[in-house]
Amino acid sequence: MPIRRPSLHAAIILFAALEFGAAHAAAPPVRMTAPQSPPPSGSTSRGAEIYETKCGACHSLDQNRIGPKHRGVYGRKSASVPDFSYTPALKKLNVVWNAATLDRWLQNPTAMAPGTAMGFRLTSAQDRADVIAYLKQESAKR
């Protein structure tokens, strides 16, 4: 079957489109500096609700399921639940779960530990603060 060559007209349109894109893309980048605002304070009751509806598909407080059990996670070293099979990415991570590390993790797990099996992102800073407050509260009930 003969390969159709793009017409000159199509090539001109493509070229014009690329030039237009290049001219716009060549504008100096705007520096995006995140404002240094303190993280929102978390509500444990709202965190419980979010945990149930969003984290609860894979996690429980006291049972390993798709993900490891969460009671005690706050203050615990990463990949340290003895009877859970972690990915190599998590075994390599080596952090202690606290407000800052959990916030980073929940924001984008694959960026923090490339190769992880967790792809779920909690995009709202308030939701993350609430879930972290809840996990901190429940971790103290060991």
Add this chain to the structure above:
Amino acid sequence: MIENPISSSRRSILAGTAGTLSAAGLLALLDRPARAAAGNPAQDAQLLNAAVALEDEGIAAYQIGAESKLLSPDVLKVAVTFQGHHKQHRDDLLAAIKRLGGTGAQPKTQAQYATELGTASLKDQNGVLRLALKLERGATNAYLGLITSLDQPDLSLLVARNAADESFHAAVLGHVLGEPIPTKAPMFG
């Protein structure tokens, strides 16, 4: 802000060779972003395997419910239908993982699922349905939360489709349980 190296190289090529660039060259340039978007198949396979584990758990939950003798014949029929949807989701995910060069996760034993889901405490039909509703709602949110982590658009479509099915299941189960229609949107995600 880190500049995208692909965009940068494309610009410099255009600036230097605009006068002599052939149609074939232009087409080759257009192909660059497509190849760059191929992403990280191993990471995508890993994420999809977590979704397989989620579907396996759902399949097991419906199996436990079906064998519990707690469901009326009509409800049992719906439960088996929903379980069939989860089997189809699992198979679609496994096929996608295979295409990515990965190996699909294996299910746990039925006894393990029973322990992890605490099914020994189920006493009546509503208890079974409430567990199913919890899992379906969670699965909807889990799939929606996964979309932005996947590199390839066709995989995002796959998980979005599954999310839609899970939300349908959740809506039916919520209705059977007499739950009020949520007054606020969005209901998921």
